[in-house]
Amino acid sequence: xxxxxxxxxxxxxxxxxxxxxxxxxxxxxxxxxxxxxxxxxxxxxxxxxxxxxxxxxxxxxxxxxxxxxxxxxxxxxxxxxxxxxxxxxxxxxxxxxxxxxxxxxxxxxxxxxxxxxxxxxxxxxxxxxxxxxxxxxxxxxxxxxxxxxxxxxxxxxxxxxxxxxxxxxxxxxxxxxxxxxxxxxxxxxxxxxxxxxxxxxxxxx
Amino acid sequence: xxxxxxxxxxxxxxxxxxxxxxxxxxxxxxxxxxxxxxxxxxxxxxxxxxxxxxxxxxxxxxxxxxxxxxxxxxxxxxxxxxxxxxxxxxxxxxxxxxxxxxxxxxxxxxxxxxxxxxxxxxxxxxxxxxxxxxxxxxxxxxxxxxxxxxxxxxxxxxxxxxxxxxxxxxxxxxxxxxxxxxxxxxxxxxxxxxxxxxxxxxxxxxxxxxxxxxxxxxxxxxxxxxxxxxxxxxxxxxxxxxxxxxxxxxxxxxxxxxxxxxxxxxxxxxxxxxxxxxxxxxxxxxxxxxxxxxxxxxxxxxxxxxxxxxxxxxxxxxxxxxxxxxxxxxxxxxxxxxxxxxxxxxxxxxxxxxxxxxxxxxxxxxxxxxxxxxxxxxxxxxxxxxxxxxxxxxxxxxxxxxxxxxxxxxxxxxxxxxxxxxxxxxxxxxxxxxxxxxxxxxxxxxxxxxxxxxxxxxxxxxxxxxxxxxxxxxxxxxxxxxxxxxxxxxxxxx
Numbered sequence: 293x294x295x296x297x298x299x300x301x302x303x304x305x306x307x308x309x310x311x312x313x314x315x316x317x318x319x320x321x322x323x324x325x326x327x328x329x330x331x332x333x334x335x336x337x338x339x340x341x342x343x344x345x346x347x348x349x350x351x352x353x354x355x356x357x358x359x360x361x362x363x364x365x366x367x368x369x370x371x372x373x374x375x376x377x378x379x380x381x382x383x384x385x386x387x388x389x390x391x392x393x394x395x396x397x398x399x400x401x402x403x404x405x406x407x408x409x410x411x412x413x414x415x416x417x418x419x420x421x422x423x424x425x426x427x428x429x430x431x432x433x434x435x436x437x438x439x440x441x442x443x444x445x446x447x448x449x450x451x452x453x454x455x456x457x458x459x460x461x462x463x464x465x466x467x468x469x470x471x472x473x474x475x476x477x478x479x480x481x482x483x484x485x486x487x488x489x490x491x492x493x494x495x496x497x
Numbered sequence: 498x499x500x501x502x503x504x505x506x507x508x509x510x511x512x513x514x515x516x517x518x519x520x521x522x523x524x525x526x527x528x529x530x531x532x533x534x535x536x537x538x539x540x541x542x543x544x545x546x547x548x549x550x551x552x553x554x555x556x557x558x559x560x561x562x563x564x565x566x567x568x569x570x571x572x573x574x575x576x577x578x579x580x581x582x583x584x585x586x587x588x589x590x591x592x593x594x595x596x597x598x599x600x601x602x603x604x605x606x607x608x609x610x611x612x613x614x615x616x617x618x619x620x621x622x623x624x625x626x627x628x629x630x631x632x633x634x635x636x637x638x639x640x641x642x643x644x645x646x647x648x649x650x651x652x653x654x655x656x657x658x659x660x661x662x663x664x665x666x667x668x669x670x671x672x673x674x675x676x677x678x679x680x681x682x683x684x685x686x687x688x689x690x691x692x693x694x695x696x697x698x699x700x701x702x703x704x705x706x707x708x709x710x711x712x713x714x715x716x717x718x719x720x721x722x723x724x725x726x727x728x729x730x731x732x733x734x735x736x737x738x739x740x741x742x743x744x745x746x747x748x749x750x751x752x753x754x755x756x757x758x759x760x761x762x763x764x765x766x767x768x769x770x771x772x773x774x775x776x777x778x779x780x781x782x783x784x785x786x787x788x789x790x791x792x793x794x795x796x797x798x799x800x801x802x803x804x805x806x807x808x809x810x811x812x813x814x815x816x817x818x819x820x821x822x823x824x825x826x827x828x829x830x831x832x833x834x835x836x837x838x839x840x841x842x843x844x845x846x847x848x849x850x851x852x853x854x855x856x857x858x859x860x861x862x863x864x865x866x867x868x869x870x871x872x873x874x875x876x877x878x879x880x881x882x883x884x885x886x887x888x889x890x891x892x893x894x895x896x897x898x899x900x901x902x903x904x905x906x907x908x909x910x911x912x913x914x915x916x917x918x919x920x921x922x923x924x925x926x927x928x929x930x931x932x933x934x935x936x937x938x939x940x941x942x943x944x945x946x947x948x949x950x951x952x953x954x955x956x957x958x959x960x961x962x963x964x965x966x967x968x969x970x971x972x973x974x975x976x977x978x979x980x981x982x983x984x985x986x987x988x989x990x991x
Contacts, residue, residue: 345621349891357619375655404659406577406652414659418683418880440930441881441900443622443679445666467622469679471899472934472970479971482890482931484679486621 332497334376338364338462340491344386344393348473348483358393360386362489366401370497376403380417382444382466384487391427395487397442397466398422411450411460418443421468423485432476438483440470450495460493568651571706571741573730575651583646583726584664588672591639595673606674613674622669624898624931625678626891633688633841633850633883634814636681640665640689641696642726648697649727654690654795661689680898680931683881687852691816691839694796698784700724701747709740749797750790754782757957759985761807765846766977775845777807779985785819788832788859788871792822795837808844815840820854831860834875838903840882846979847965848896849925849939851882853903868912876904879927884965888933888972897932901925914991915955919945935969953990959983 344358361384368378380401385394399419405412421442426435446464468485566574595607625632643664647657665685669677700720705713717737721728731737760774785798792798796818804813821835833856840851857875864870879901886897907921920943927937945959961981968974 345619347621347623371655402655402658404656406581406656414663416659416662416686441679443682445662445682465621467679469622469624469930471928471930479934482624484621484623488621 333369334367334378334495334497336364336366336460336493336495338366338460338491338493340364340462340489342384342466342487342489342491344384344395344485344487346393346483346485349481350478351480351483356388358386358388360384362487362491364491364493366493368401373408374405377401379419380444382489384466384489390429391425391433393426393485394424395466395468395485396422396424397444397468399442399444401444405450405453411453412447413450413460414445414447415462415464416445421466421470421485423468423470427475429477434476436473436475438470438473440468443467443469446489448493453495456497458495458497460495461491462493463488463490465489566651569742569744571739571744573649573651573727573736574734577647577650577652577656580647580650580652580657580660581663583650583730584643584660585667587639587642587646587664587726588668591668592672607672609671609674614671617670617674617677620676622677622679622682624680624890625675626894628893629843629848629850629883629885629896630811632680632684634811636665636685637688637692637839639668640685640687641693642689643685644689644693645697645724645726646730648693649724649730654694657693658686658690661693662686665689680881680883684850684852687837687880688839691818691837691852694818695799695801695816696724697727698747698749698796698799700727701743702749702752702784704743706739706741706743713738746794746797749785751786752782752784753991754780755987755989756780757985757987759957759983761981761983763808763844763846763982764978764980766979770980770982775807777804777812777985779804779807779813787817787819787822787834787836788861788873791824792819795820798822808846811841812844813842826860830862831858833857834859834873836875847963847977848885849883850896851879851903851925853877853879853882855903855905857905868910870908870910872906872908874906876902876924879903879925882925882927884925884927884937884939884967886933886967887975890932894932897927897929897935897937899927899929899931899937901927901937915947915949915953915989916945917947919943919947921945933969934971935967935974937965937967939963939965947987947989950986953988955987955989957983957985957987959985 341361342359344360345356362382364380364382366378366380368376370376378401380397380399382397382399383394385392397419399417401415401417403413403415406414419442421440422437424437426433444464444466446462448460448462450458450460452458466487466489470483470485473480473483568575592607592609596604599607640661644657644661647660665682669681700723703716703723704720705716708716717728717731757779760776762770762774764770779802781800781802783800787798787800790798799816799818802813802815803811805811807813816839818837819834820837823833825831825833835854835856838853838855840849842849855875855877857873859871859873862870881898882901883896883898886895889895903925905921905923907919909916909919911917923941925937925939929935929937941961941963943959943961945957947955947957950956963979963981965977966975
């Protein structure tokens with residue numbers, strides 16, 4: 293599947309899910325939701341689209357943006373009605389004029405809903421980042437697989453959160469800090485990768 | 498019903514005659530009114546009750562079991578929306594403050610505008626090159642303000658934690674024109690939680706909500722100096738003048754503190770100790786009993802250490818907060834524990850700052866009636882640590898950042914609960930992701946003896962040996978050794 297087709301597939305899925313979510317929410321939000329604490333394990337699968345940017349201390353260009361789709365799988369336990377804790381694996385990939393790039397994150401995460409009667413939530417995570425890049429410069433292709441620190445934060449809105457299945461449109465920022473990376477043209481000093489991501493997660497409790 | 502539980506004699510009295518009593522240390526005179534002498538049985542003796550904080554909290558609920566928007570009469574109103582607005586307000590305050598107090602050439606970094614916001618948003622994160630104290634104390638303190646905006650608005654520890662992250666992220670994007678930095682986001686959030694909860698509970702230790710008049714006012718003012726956001730909210734809401742029981746969750750099972758003053762001699766990369774001593778004062782305080790008390794909520798037991806002098810104005814700041822605890826073993830003399838740790842060490846030889854979470858097993862071994870040995874050992878992830886480096890990063894940053902591992906073990910030999918001798922080992926592994934690429938491995942061995950002088954006064958002698966190896970990817974490796982000797986007088990309080 294080409295990058296263009298994949299992009300349209302992801303966007304279509306997002307639009308369809310976002311359109312379905314309010315109707316679903318109207319049907320499923322129970323009035324006594326606030327008084328029933330959510331307990332037990334949960335599993336979430338998310339799909340979305342993001343913008344990428346990587347920069348380093350001695351990089352000569354800082355205007356290199358690209359975009360691509362991504363997937364997240366998360367799971368954990370409900371600490372109480374407003375706090376969920378767990379882990380998340382997130383993959384996102386992009387292709388640009390000089391090559392390909394894939395970012396993977398393995399994170400411990402915490403989600404917090406400030407208001408019991410609304411689905412708005414904040415989310416944060418910390419863990420490891422695994423990058424795989426294949427970049428062609430002057431006809432020479434270099435593949436590198438650096439690992440580093442992964443940081444994530446984001447926000448979303450959960451519809452039907454007290455049902456077994458719920459939807460959550462969300463936006464988040466994933467940051468990978470990788471340390472120095474040797475390249476054919478020298479050492480890239482302290483590269484940091486940013487992935488701004490928007491998508492929809494389906495949660496099963 | 499409590500009176501029923503309090504005495505068998507009262508239990509036999511007609512239910513209608515039993516008056517509900519909230520907390521009573523001797524059965525009420527009228528609890529058995531109307532009952533015959535035979536029904537009363539033997540004369541009643543005063544009874545003592547021990548309520549857990551959770552039970553006390555439940556007892557403090559208003560009649561009808563509906564707590565309303567307060568978890569207890571002395572607790573703050575639950576207002577998540579206000580907390581979020583306050584977090585953003587704190588950012589505004591810090592921004593304006595920086596525009597006033599910073600030198601002229603630095604004011605431009607705080608003149609924010611929609612264009613600077615957009616620049617930051619599309620740029621993403623980087624690592625900054627601020628001074629060690631700014632990143633390792635300044636930002637965590639700022640984070641504590643965000644965190645306590647939540648705590649003082651009736652949110653729990655875990656509910657307030659994301660507010661520290663929210664405050665940090667919004668500050669990085671919108672509070673200054675500097676590019677957002679990863680180290681600030683982590684240090685402000687995680688360090689802010691540790692410092693925030695420690696200050697919040699210390700404020701509640703100082704505050705006496707059962708008093709009125711000048712004593713009450715001064716307790717509120719002192720508590721505000723320690724935890725400004727909570728104090729401000731209490732004065733604005735009027736809670737600072739209301740009389741109520743102190744929330745049970747903020748009544749520790751015990752408090753203890755040691756104050757020591759002395760001189761230390763430190764060597765730098767040699768086995769010799771420098772002849773010039775550095776005077777210092779150190780406070781070690783503990784809130785709750787991490788080993789002896791049952792876990793109720795995060796930070797119901799924590800320890801704080803702060804050293805003034807000894808190589809820097811503030812040369813050491815440590816926080817160990819219990820996030821979870823579960824007793825096990827024979828007589829429940831051991832506990833499985835989860836701690837959050839905040840470390841800040843800076844002196845003439847080396848610097849280390851870190852945010853970590855570690856699991857540990859603590860045990861108490863009774864030797865005689867008066868003597869016991871307490872051990873604790875464990876380890877866990879170093880979420881973000883900083884070690885000094887001879888190589889510069891950016892303009893003026895001489896330290897490396899990265900995640901890693903921490904591991905430690907210690908044993909204390911005690912008489913009547915007072916330590917006589919302590920031995921501890923601590924290890925830190927840090928993989929550099931910002932700075933000079935490589936790995937730091939630091940190990941510290943500490944031996945400490947405390948000789949009773951008079952009453953609670955002790956003469957102390959301690960020796961530390963710190964060894965740090967740095968395995969650089971592109972530079973020569975380093976092997977640094979920092980021996981240290983301390984002689985001090987300590988006033989101990991268990």
